[in-house]
Amino acid sequence: MLTSMLQPLQAASLGVEGEGIWLALGTIGMLLGMVYFMAKGWDVQDPEEEEFYVITILIAGIAAASYLSMFFGFGLTEVELINGRVIDVYWARYADWLFTTPLLLLDIGLLAGASNRDLASLITIDAFMIVTGLAATLMKVPVARYAFWTISTIAMLFVLYYLVVVVGEAASKADADTQSTFNTLRNIILIAWAVYPVAWLVGTEGLGLVGLYGETLLFMILDLAAKIGFGFILLRSRAIVGGDSAPTPSASETTAD
Amino acid sequence: MLTSMLQPLQAASLGVEGEGIWLALGTIGMLLGMVYFMAKGWDVQDPEEEEFYVITILIAGIAAASYLSMFFGFGLTEVELINGRVIDVYWARYADWLFTTPLLLLDIGLLAGASNRDLASLITIDAFMIVTGLAATLMKVPVARYAFWTISTIAMLFVLYYLVVVVGEAASKADADTQSTFNTLRNIILIAWAVYPVAWLVGTEGLGLVGLYGETLLFMILDLAAKIGFGFILLRSRAIVGGDSAPTPSASETTAD
Amino acid sequence: MLTSMLQPLQAASLGVEGEGIWLALGTIGMLLGMVYFMAKGWDVQDPEEEEFYVITILIAGIAAASYLSMFFGFGLTEVELINGRVIDVYWARYADWLFTTPLLLLDIGLLAGASNRDLASLITIDAFMIVTGLAATLMKVPVARYAFWTISTIAMLFVLYYLVVVVGEAASKADADTQSTFNTLRNIILIAWAVYPVAWLVGTEGLGLVGLYGETLLFMILDLAAKIGFGFILLRSRAIVGGDSAPTPSASETTAD
Numbered sequence: 034m035l036t037s038m039l040q041p042l043q044a045a046s047l048g049v050e051g052e053g054i055w056l057a058l059g060t061i062g063m064l065l066g067m068v069y070f071m072a073k074g075w076d077v078q079d080p081e082e083e084e085f086y087v088i089t090i091l092i093a094g095i096a097a098a099s100y101l102s103m104f105f106g107f108g109l110t111e112v113e114l115i116n117g118r119v120i121d122v123y124w125a126r127y128a129d130w131l132f133t134t135p136l137l138l139l140d141i142g143l144l145a146g147a148s149n150r151d152l153a154s155l156i157t158i159d160a161f162m163i164v165t166g167l168a169a170t171l172m173k174v175p176v177a178r179y180a181f182w183t184i185s186t187i188a189m190l191f192v193l194y195y196l197v198v199v200v201g202e203a204a205s206k207a208d209a210d211t212q213s214t215f216n217t218l219r220n221i222i223l224i225a226w227a228v229y230p231v232a233w234l235v236g237t238e239g240l241g242l243v244g245l246y247g248e249t250l251l252f253m254i255l256d257l258a259a260k261i262g263f264g265f266i267l268l269r270s271r272a273i274v275g276g277d278s279a280p281t282p283s284a285s286e287t288t289a290d
Numbered sequence: 291m292l293t294s295m296l297q298p299l300q301a302a303s304l305g306v307e308g309e310g311i312w313l314a315l316g317t318i319g320m321l322l323g324m325v326y327f328m329a330k331g332w333d334v335q336d337p338e339e340e341e342f343y344v345i346t347i348l349i350a351g352i353a354a355a356s357y358l359s360m361f362f363g364f365g366l367t368e369v370e371l372i373n374g375r376v377i378d379v380y381w382a383r384y385a386d387w388l389f390t391t392p393l394l395l396l397d398i399g400l401l402a403g404a405s406n407r408d409l410a411s412l413i414t415i416d417a418f419m420i421v422t423g424l425a426a427t428l429m430k431v432p433v434a435r436y437a438f439w440t441i442s443t444i445a446m447l448f449v450l451y452y453l454v455v456v457v458g459e460a461a462s463k464a465d466a467d468t469q470s471t472f473n474t475l476r477n478i479i480l481i482a483w484a485v486y487p488v489a490w491l492v493g494t495e496g497l498g499l500v501g502l503y504g505e506t507l508l509f510m511i512l513d514l515a516a517k518i519g520f521g522f523i524l525l526r527s528r529a530i531v532g533g534d535s536a537p538t539p540s541a542s543e544t545t546a547d
Numbered sequence: 548m549l550t551s552m553l554q555p556l557q558a559a560s561l562g563v564e565g566e567g568i569w570l571a572l573g574t575i576g577m578l579l580g581m582v583y584f585m586a587k588g589w590d591v592q593d594p595e596e597e598e599f600y601v602i603t604i605l606i607a608g609i610a611a612a613s614y615l616s617m618f619f620g621f622g623l624t625e626v627e628l629i630n631g632r633v634i635d636v637y638w639a640r641y642a643d644w645l646f647t648t649p650l651l652l653l654d655i656g657l658l659a660g661a662s663n664r665d666l667a668s669l670i671t672i673d674a675f676m677i678v679t680g681l682a683a684t685l686m687k688v689p690v691a692r693y694a695f696w697t698i699s700t701i702a703m704l705f706v707l708y709y710l711v712v713v714v715g716e717a718a719s720k721a722d723a724d725t726q727s728t729f730n731t732l733r734n735i736i737l738i739a740w741a742v743y744p745v746a747w748l749v750g751t752e753g754l755g756l757v758g759l760y761g762e763t764l765l766f767m768i769l770d771l772a773a774k775i776g777f778g779f780i781l782l783r784s785r786a787i788v789g790g791d792s793a794p795t796p797s798a799s800e801t802t803a804d
């Protein structure tokens with residue numbers, strides 16, 4: 034349905050061109066993920082498990098809304114650089130990422146059993162990374178764009194370091210199921226997130242080696258992997274079932290003694 | 291005083307027209323509510339009770355600032371749809387609601403004794419509702435406006451469902467005073483909040499059945515009911531007095547035994 | 548390096564004029580502060596002490612990014628008042644302050660041992676102060692500018708009152724080191740913060756008694772004092788070392804008995 038709407042909307046000069054197909058596919062992918070997570074979590078009772086479902090459904094829902102708005106040409110703006118070059122940028126991505134990346138870190142942090150203190154630090158550095166990334170995207174002076182890209186990428190390295198070392202240390206004290214799921218999710222984040230600054234650099238915002246069509250496709254694949262793929266693995270894991278129920282069997286064993 | 295300032299300000303072509311009278315009345319109503327709450331709470335000592343006062347005074351203060359800014363023509367913008375129609379929208383409402391609706395949910399959630407986990411979920415869905423409502427208001431493509439209106443309204447239904455079922459379950463374990471106040475406040479939210487999407491739909495942002503004059507009046511009445519009326523009932527209730535002091539009499543009774 | 552880049556960037560008509568020198572110095576000052584805090588905190592192990600480092604490094608980093616963006620002419624906009632006067636304002640300051648002032652209050656509040664409840668109230672009023680200050684800066688009607696300046700300044704008085712009375716009461720129960728550091732930091736905030744609304748009032752946003760050159764210099768000095776000076780005193784204090792280790796000696800003493 035969305036695809037069939039594409040042609041007349043282009044005619045209406047929304048600014049969305051050929052890359053609209055990837056935005057439509059991104060919207061559908063995020064919606065399917067959200068509906069799957071909702072169906073799977075419908076009768077979950079355990080409050081800790083439920084929390085993972087709520088966070089992961091919200092991530093998919095926010096991303097779906099963001100993709101839909103970009104499909105309608107809403108989050109698109111033109112930045113005119115001081116050298117005269119005009120760049121089309123989808124700033125709506127950053128509104129999406131400002132909310133979804135903290136929620137992803139919350140998901141993996143809660144899984145690992147990280148302290149509230151560590152989660153708050155991690156999320157604040159993450160928000161700094163997104164805001165400076167947006168600044169890089171909107172700057173008119175080329176040297177300023179690369180300066181803020183560097184700042185944002187350094188912040189990303191801190192986030193990934195923090196995730197591996199500090200959150201990883203918390204995870205190393207958890208049971209085998211949790212450790213295995215944590216390692217998979219951590220690797221998804223390490224790989225997928227590291228590609229974003231590269232995509233920015235080679236895409237229209239940076240050196241322009243890849244056009245808006247290819248860049249939008251690349252971001253869509255990254256977004257689906259980092260959000261829906263991430264959520265799929267998280268919510269299928271036994272590790273998210275509340276730890277409160279775990280001691281019960283051994284408690285009844287004790288009683289049986 | 292505000293009313294007498296209206297005429298010259300209109301002449302200065304602020305964009306505020308006849309509906310300025312409702313914005314002035316809204317400002318005065320929010321200010322009176324805020325001053326009343328401050329006077330009433332001036333010598334409250336109990337920390338739990340004080341928290342309800344701080345939240346409720348902040349709600350009235352934020353709404354007063356938002357109404358004053360709209361009165362001065364600040365939060366008003368024009369959206370030109372792709373079909374050529376131009377809509378006057380007060381986007382400042384959404385900046386107001388983004389902060390006041392979470393605070394209202396915090397008020398009723400703390401009253402009910404809901405868990406931090408449930409409050410965080412509720413507030414995140416609420417923020418999603420406001421942001422997608424703002425997207426609906428700023429979109430240039432009519433079908434996109436209604437798509438985002440639908441998304442925002444579905445999010446509202448989740449918020450109201452969560453309020454009735456999850457927060458309601460927490461409230462059902464509280465004492466009779468709390469249950470009675472919770473039921474009244476929950477009904478205010480259920481009724482008042484449900485009217486907002488209808489007002490949007492029939493107002494200038496949607497079908498345009500009601501003009502900006504009538505819509506601004508309607509939103510003013512809703513805002514005063516949902517914020518000042520809500521706060522009035524909450525802060526007059528005995529239910530907000532901290533539970534910490536409640537066990538003291540029975541403790542001294544025990545001592546008397 | 549930044550200074551030598553200033554001339555060609557001016558030629559490129561970024562909007563940044565002579566005051567760019569102060570923005571460059573502000574960027575360098577914040578960066579030096581951040582690097583010093585990072586070097587000093589590199590091998591801190593105590594989790595409570597580490598938290599103060601993370602917050603204070605973030606404050607310096609956010610301010611450095613904000614100053615750098617202003618240096619590149621990014622956070623600068625023109626406001627055309629209804630009386631025809633055109634004002635150059637750096638709105639990026641408010642994006643900076645919206646994040647750094649809550650973090651500064653978090654620093655001093657955690658030092659004093661204030662409750663989460665009091666910290667949340669303090670930070671919410673602080674955010675209200677910054678947002679209404681931004682509204683004052685962007686308004687087109689002169690009377691509205693002064694109205695919002697008044698609202699924001701009243702909010703600041705509440706923040707300072709709360710800091711002295713409520714957070715001060717929590718600090719009065721702490722040890723001598725903490726009390727002494729708290730008093731110094733509280734005085735820095737009391738003096739530096741109170742100058743901001745005066746700088747606004749005499750600067751280009753208000754009466755225009757001081758031009759953008761002098762105002763940018765004044766804000767730079769205030770920002771460095773309130774953030775780097777503040778952090779320097781906080782992180783050199785013995786008071787930030789976690790209280791968890793304090794009871795250990797007396798516990799082992801008890802064991803020795």
